[in-house]
């Protein structure tokens with residue numbers, strides 16, 4: 001968690017090493033955080049202290065400040081990690097774990113201390129604790145879940161809502177939460193949803209996480225803020241009013257334009273006095289025009305005569321006259337925070353400052369609170385050659401800091417190497433704070449220095465200290481660097497994506513691709529599929545031991561189902577917006593009757609009229625399909641019909657391949673014709689077409705419609721499980 005920032009509990013990932021499998025926990029966490037997970041809990045009940053420490057270091061590195069990071073149960077490991085400078089934000093404790101009071105005392109007031117609580121007695125005990133002891137409650141389980149075998153009775157969403165209403169603390173819903181529950185839980189006042197298998201076991205954890213983040217964002221916000229959600233820290237000032245005095249970059253990635261985006265992205269009100277104009281793009285600077293310095297002075301006065309300025313960021317000043325105008329305004333106005341980015345050379349290598357102005361720039365240093373030179377600029381200020389090693393860079397920063405009585409942020413962006421360090425050097429107070437992170441492989445580095453310095457100026461006001469401001473600005477810049485190339489701006493060094501974090505957290509969600517939706521939906525029903533595989537009915541099908549009367553009763557029910565399912569597919573055809581989709585669903589409707597149903601009749605004998613009374617799960621499944629069409633129209637209906645293709649195709653192919661037992665490969669298998677029908681490559685092609693059709697619609701839909709489609713899809717998958725299960729138990733007869 002970042003000091004001064006509200007804790008975002010919305011998508012809470014609990015790790016499970018078993019479910020992450022060969023990919024490893026760190027890879028899954030890294031992807032999940034990229035997809036929008038806001039907090040990660042490392043849960044490893046078996047690791048030794050030493051193993052846990054290694055995992056903590058690795059996860060802290062891949063999370064890289066993008067999400068909060070807590071550890072289940074092991075307060076000792078959190079303390080050991082913190083002693084080694086590993087960034088762990090806190091601990092989550094169960095009722096049987098170390099006492100929350102002890103954790104709060106050991107970790108200090110800013111740490112996260114989460115607590116599992118799911119009974120009125122637990123809530124009563126929490127209410128007795130001093131305020132500020134517990135940060136949030138983990139409340140569950142919502143539904144029965146295989147990822148925690150010893151879980152208490154499921155609360156359901158109503159039970160969760162009751163507990164959330166009875167406490168003043170933010171409540172995270174945990175245990176068996178599916179994507180389809182997210183909106184309802186948010187409306188039930190959840191501060192977030194905890195997810196284990198739906199992300200850890202997903203083929204694409206990033207896409208799965210994004211579905212949850214989108215689902216959360218799309219759910220209607222609570223009518224009034226406040227309860228149930230963590231609040232910003234008390235005493236946070238209002239919106240920082242931040243002025244950039246810098247040059248214009250018409251391509252929008254550096255200079256004034258980058259400053260205004262950075263200030264806005266970090267919650268400030270941005271103002272800009274233009275000191276110079278450049279004609280540049282992502283490849284380089286073509287020319288520079290400097291308006292008269294007197295006109296800059298007029299701009300500055302116009303602002304300060306009217307507006308209280310909280311912070312100033314100074315960038316490209318072009319020449320000595322301009323520098324003098326800014327120096328004399330600063331002496332008069334004395335804004336509380338002044339950050340000077342001593343821009344001399346652009347990322348492209350072009351000079352942005354007259355040579356004779358370099359000396360004038362030094363006169364500004366004592367008027368600044370922080371100066372942020374890159375390696376080349378630091379050497380000019382230190383009047384020496386650029387250092388090539390990090391230690392030399394920090395030494396030069398100390399010289400400049402001592403010589404001018406100003407804090408220096410030495411930036412290592414131009415160093416070669418796998419890590420990118422920065423150092424906040426304050427020779428006056430004799431402190432050096434180093435920051436480091438892995439180098440982000442990207443061409444989008446245009447304007448990094450501009451963006452960083454205006455971000456620090458803004459955050460210095462809202463966070464109240466230099467170290468947290470630099471820390472948070474770096475975290476934000478790193479996220480912006482990671483997403484810069486997605487903007488597709490220019491053929492040279494493109495801009496960073498200033499709003500990457502903001503947009504992905506639901507402001508403006510980028511639409512997922514069809515294959516991302518496909519992976520997320522398949523992952524969403526992973527648990528249901530696993531349960532189908534282990535049903536006695538399916539195991540009996542696989543090894544051929546399923547009693548014929550059970551199989552025939554199943555077929556009779558399925559024949560009834562298929563007659564109605566065919567009508568539902570015809571309805572999809574009727575509702576289809578385009579002719580190819582209309583034809584596809586019509587063909588599926590027909591195949592249902594003359595392919596699948598015919599097979600059933602071959603086996604059972606064509607009864608002419610339907611003699612079978614549908615059993616309860618059959619009726620429920622068909623009701624759901626009809627209701628999906630009536631309620632949600634085409635999009636929801638095709639999502640609801642999909643599991644009947646997808647699950648049968650997947651199961652059929654795996655049975656034929658012998659994945660569920662070798663007997664299914666034998667031509668002597670008693671149900672060989674049934675297996676051949678669903679393992680048939682023609683059925684695979686039809687299924688692929690159905691998946692593609694549904695995913696194309698889902699990826700084009702709004703998050704709200706996509707959420708409803710997923711709920712319909714998941715419900716059908718549940719019905720498939722129930723349909724098989726009905727015929728599974730020995731002795732169960734329809």
Ligand SMILES: Nc1ncnc2c1ncn2[C@@H]1O[C@H](COP(=O)(O)OP(=O)(O)O)[C@@H](O)[C@H]1O
Pocket residue numbers: 347373374375411412413414420421422438439440441442445447448449450452474477478481
């Ligand atoms: N590839 C990268 N990966 C991670 N951080 C980077 C990368 N490039 C630059 N930075 C960071 O961007 C900021 C600007 O640094 P730098 O590139 O040295 O300055 P300038 O943009 O002024 O030349 C620093 O915080 C630096 O650590």
Ligand SMILES: Cc1ncc(COP(=O)(O)O)c(N)n1
Pocket residue numbers: 246247248249254255256278315316343345346347352445446447448449450451
């Ligand atoms: C107008 C203007 N100001 C500053 C920079 C430096 O950019 P960087 O942030 O990459 O050092 C730039 N290219 N253009």
Ligand SMILES: [Mg+2]
Pocket residue numbers: 341343345374448449450
């Ligand atoms: Mg720079």
